[in-house]
Amino acid sequence: MNENTPLLNTSPPRNGRLYLAVFSAVLGNFSFGFSMVYPSPVIPQLQMDDDPRMKMNVQQVSWFGSVFTLGAAAGGLGAMLLNDKIGRKLSIMMSSIPSVVGYLVMASAQEIWMLQVGRFLNGIAGGMTAASIPVYVSEISHPSVRGAMGSCPQITAVFGSLALYALGLVLPWRWLAVAGEVPAVIMVVLLCFMPRSPRYLITNGKQEEASRALEWLRGSDSDYMTELNQIERSIKSQGKLQFSELTKPRYYKPILISIGMRFLQQMTGITPILVYLEPIFHKTNISLEPKYDAALVGAVRLVSVVIAASLMDKAGRKALLYTSGFLMYLSMLTMTMYTHVTPCQPGNHTFQPDDVQTYGSASPQAFNPITLIPLIATMVIIFGYAMGWGPITWLLMSEVLPLGARGVASGLCVGVSWITAFILTQVFMHVVDTYGLFVPFLFHGIICVVNIIFTAVCVPETKGRTLEEIENYFRTGRKFTILD
Numbered sequence: 001m002n003e004n005t006p007l008l009n010t011s012p013p014r015n016g017r018l019y020l021a022v023f024s025a026v027l028g029n030f031s032f033g034f035s036m037v038y039p040s041p042v043i044p045q046l047q048m049d050d051d052p053r054m055k056m057n058v059q060q061v062s063w064f065g066s067v068f069t070l071g072a073a074a075g076g077l078g079a080m081l082l083n084d085k086i087g088r089k090l091s092i093m094m095s096s097i098p099s100v101v102g103y104l105v106m107a108s109a110q111e112i113w114m115l116q117v118g119r120f121l122n123g124i125a126g127g128m129t130a131a132s133i134p135v136y137v138s139e140i141s142h143p144s145v146r147g148a149m150g151s152c153p154q155i156t157a158v159f160g161s162l163a164l165y166a167l168g169l170v171l172p173w174r175w176l177a178v179a180g181e182v183p184a185v186i187m188v189v190l191l192c193f194m195p196r197s198p199r200y201l202i203t204n205g206k207q208e209e210a211s212r213a214l215e216w217l218r219g220s221d222s223d224y225m226t227e228l229n230q231i232e233r234s235i236k237s238q239g240k241l242q243f244s245e246l247t248k249p250r251y252y253k254p255i256l257i258s259i260g261m262r263f264l265q266q267m268t269g270i271t272p273i274l275v276y277l278e279p280i281f282h283k284t285n286i287s288l289e290p291k292y293d294a295a296l297v298g299a300v301r302l303v304s305v306v307i308a309a310s311l312m313d314k315a316g317r318k319a320l321l322y323t324s325g326f327l328m329y330l331s332m333l334t335m336t337m338y339t340h341v342t343p344c345q346p347g348n349h350t351f352q353p354d355d356v357q358t359y360g361s362a363s364p365q366a367f368n369p370i371t372l373i374p375l376i377a378t379m380v381i382i383f384g385y386a387m388g389w390g391p392i393t394w395l396l397m398s399e400v401l402p403l404g405a406r407g408v409a410s411g412l413c414v415g416v417s418w419i420t421a422f423i424l425t426q427v428f429m430h431v432v433d434t435y436g437l438f439v440p441f442l443f444h445g446i447i448c449v450v451n452i453i454f455t456a457v458c459v460p461e462t463k464g465r466t467l468e469e470i471e472n473y474f475r476t477g478r479k480f481t482i483l484d
Contacts, residue, residue, distance in 0.1 A: 024190035033160025041168030071123020076414025079131035099125035138398035150395030269444035324388025332445030
């Protein structure tokens, strides 16, 4: 078989059920995006709250922003077991429990510790969805649209963040928590009617159910049996994964690539930037109100991730990763230079209770065009991230991980990712408070250069390849062709 010969019909599926199944699953990512950036508008609101029990100092703000990522690491590690024990779909559905409970706790919070507990529970839900949804979406998707479908988790996460920023303009923080429960409930209801992953079903000896699932996803008039047979052959050729086999390149190489990408994705600083978006804008003295700046950045993020989805199966994964890394490097460098040369005025940004006025009651400043530089630079950071290192990292994780280790390895990747995010988010405000904003932005700019090098040396191009061809790439040593 020639390397360019497709294994099956590569025309896009005409059956809309696939898209409905993907939509149902990625509602979990909407909740994830909403939850992750919840502190951005809430921290300023709490600083103006009349209840002294809800006022936060720097240490409490750092924990409020970072404890979500600690929960996400726990949720990702838990999904390692759930993905292979109960399947991808049920793992996604189970994530709704900590999500809904977490928002209930925050909506009724009377002490700061209740906010921290709610954020931690939201993080557990986010880690579970981050480890399960990309795998589920990748395994049910047709190869011709897997790139676009694989970017849907990131798109809906961005939608969730934008929804939070928009609602934060009009709703108090308790009602924001109530609103966060809605997508998780809708997700559970819809997923009750969706099929489980055909690959998971075949792995567990449920061929008939897998056949019905694939027929439902592709349509009865499609060539779904050919695809089903190829999946069965691929799974049978692998056998049961033993721990000793992890020393083989076909397993450890894709796992290390996936872990490396998730680690470097977080090292770009995207999580602390999104979590502390409004406080960062307060720090840089932008003439526009920070809450509107945050909403603008959320809109830019949405547009860029939609562009990335449309290019994923055309431009290829690596081209977008290069573009993403370069744009982020330039904008991080701009932020470094601006915040180093133009330090903020003393006392204009703090999380101390005594300085509540700085979050809304200060007298308006005269418009200064120079202050738009950090806003534009932040928009470019978000644009660059959403073009590549955001959605493609999720997609590649689900594509390159070997089927026999996909459940466990995806949970491991998410665990590493969120432990990294926790550390960065925890120390971000302390570093800013001690040294200034330019230090973290300089560090993350250097990481963007490392990301470009990593893409060139380690990342394979998976555009247009079936999951079986990608596995063959690592099995044979850089050869996608599968011989019958």
